Amino acid sequence: MSADDAPGGDGNDEAFEGDDTDGNRSGDANADDRDALLRVSRLEAGYETGQVLFGVDLAISRGELVSLLGRNGAGKSTTFRAIMGAAVPRVFGGEIDFAGTSLLGRRPDEIARSGLGFVPEDRRCFPRLTVAENVRLAINHAANPLSLDAVLSLFPELANMRGKEARNTSGGEQQMLAIARALATNPEMMLLDEPFEGLAPYVVRRIEDIVREINNERNITVLFVEQNAVAAMAVADRHYVLDEGRIVETVSTERLREDADLRQRYLGV
Amino acid sequence: MTDRPGRPDRPEADDSDRFGPSTDGGERTDEPAVSRTHEGGPAGSEPDVLSGRSRRLVSLIGRYRVPIGLIVLVLFLRPLVSQPWALGFGRIAATMLIWMLFVASFNLLFGFTGLLSFGHAMFFGFGTYGVAIAVSRFSLPFVAGAVVGITFASAFGYLLGRLIVNKGEIYFAMLTLAVAQAVYFVANRNPYELTGGSNGITGTVPPWIETYRGETTVVLGGLSVDWYWAVAAVFLICALGLWQVLRSPFGRSLIAIRENEALARAMGVDTERYKIASFTMSGALAAVAGALLAISDQGAALETLGVLTSGDAVLMAVLGGVNYFFGPLAGVFVWLFAEDYLTDFEVLYFPLREFVLVSVDLSGVLEYWRFLLGGLFVVIVLLSPKDGVWGFLRGLVTRVARVGERLGGGSRER
Known part of the structure; x- marks a missing residue:
């Protein structure tokens, strides 16, 4: 795939600036922690086989780029699924607020339309729909979407394979497609579930660039799940460390980089 | 449809191109998902040897391959099955088109939305009984019966869909089966002398239908058209409508639900609403097919509502290929063709009847055509x-196209 030789940051920046739908978003990145865009408090959730989350607390302000770190089985994906209102896990207690309204008890499609863009794990796309149709689907069901051309202009790799079925694209292209699809809904915040998992190193770098661009240029708040502390440190400014269903640490990238003991204890690196 | 009027004996013909004409022109027809956006297909290698004008023609054919395929199907189906080496029996063509419409409507739900209905016969039956009751019991015009039947099927589908569409795959299948059985038993009890119980309704012949020696003709205001063409017109309108629906954003959303319902929901698709809409639309289309069947069969048979009819729809769709627009149509063709063909012939001659080397007596064995x-x-x-x-x-x-391409490419290099 040709992801790495595509036009770099500059070309994309122009595309970002050329799109005026950006204007309606407030750009204050340093909002007070008390009026966080996404606030999860004392979240308890689990499956039929048992409880997984025992009181997860997150508070993410507008404009932040935050990672949710943790080992396999720590409850990262469960947290995401609970936020997105999936049928499983069941939420036992706690609160999830997004932009001042509670998300609990709302249908997943309503949550998606309320300004939360979701990029599922394993870069899930609709395999028999084409690249363009995948994006158009999100556009057709969003409250205030971008245009197809505006979205694809940010992903030159995808722009010239609009008619290709998603199942015939490479892993990196599928990940970009999943991100493009979430971006097309013009969300206030994006949740990415393991966006760098299982990709070749140079593709990982491209996806990292994209995630940073989304945050910097579009002022979209980003929360992503990651197992690998190194990858998370390369992208995010702040990190939540999740262990056995609880948030055990909230650290800056510098702290995480210096504190080898912390990484060893909770992340095994 | 086991006993048919006698047909000329047919020699053993080569099976390979038996349904050539019906699929001919459809060779480029495929599921709509690919049809609009196909770029690098078999036709992709041709343009460089063609002029701009013919290139445009090729892409136009590519884009409209489904309508072209449908027209070719309608035009060639009857001549094909009338051939003595095929079925030698043109009347089955109208029945085939009706079943194709029915199974295509089923496949809108199964193949394109991912909902398996085991009770689709009830919608088929609503159309049939609607027309038969209106015409035979109340002497109302055909159109009134058809409208009532189709409206009833839509309303029934909508309400039932609201109840069961989110119950999970297995429960959806079981509940549709249960409701269809309930409908069957109600029709069997002959409420208010309307449905005729197990005898069904016979003699449903509107004044504009004339039958002579088994040939059914539509006579309207001095114009007389063969019944097949009336069926073909309705079939074409409905199938083209279905094609349009499937390639619209609505249809794309249905496919997204089929592919991954949870993901579709996370992308903002109100999956419940779409599934109900698909169920309703599918029921309405099945009722259209049913309304035609009432005229074709000149009445309504209780078996139309039976569980076997629902099962046949599932099997035909799967046999043909549920992922393709033409899949269910091909399935119906193969099924009805095989049914008619296998139940009819008794002795197999090798190589040909005129030059027999070996003959195999198959009478008895082929009674089990369903088994085969x-x-x-x-x-x-x-x-x-x-x-x-x-x-x-x-x-x-x-x-074949790829091989041809390779050969063609080689000769061009030389």
């Missing part, structure tokens, strides 16, 4: 569950 068809079904499902006969043919065409 079942065997074919198992083989196809084991080989490729979603591709079916149509997927197999498409694969064949693609492979």
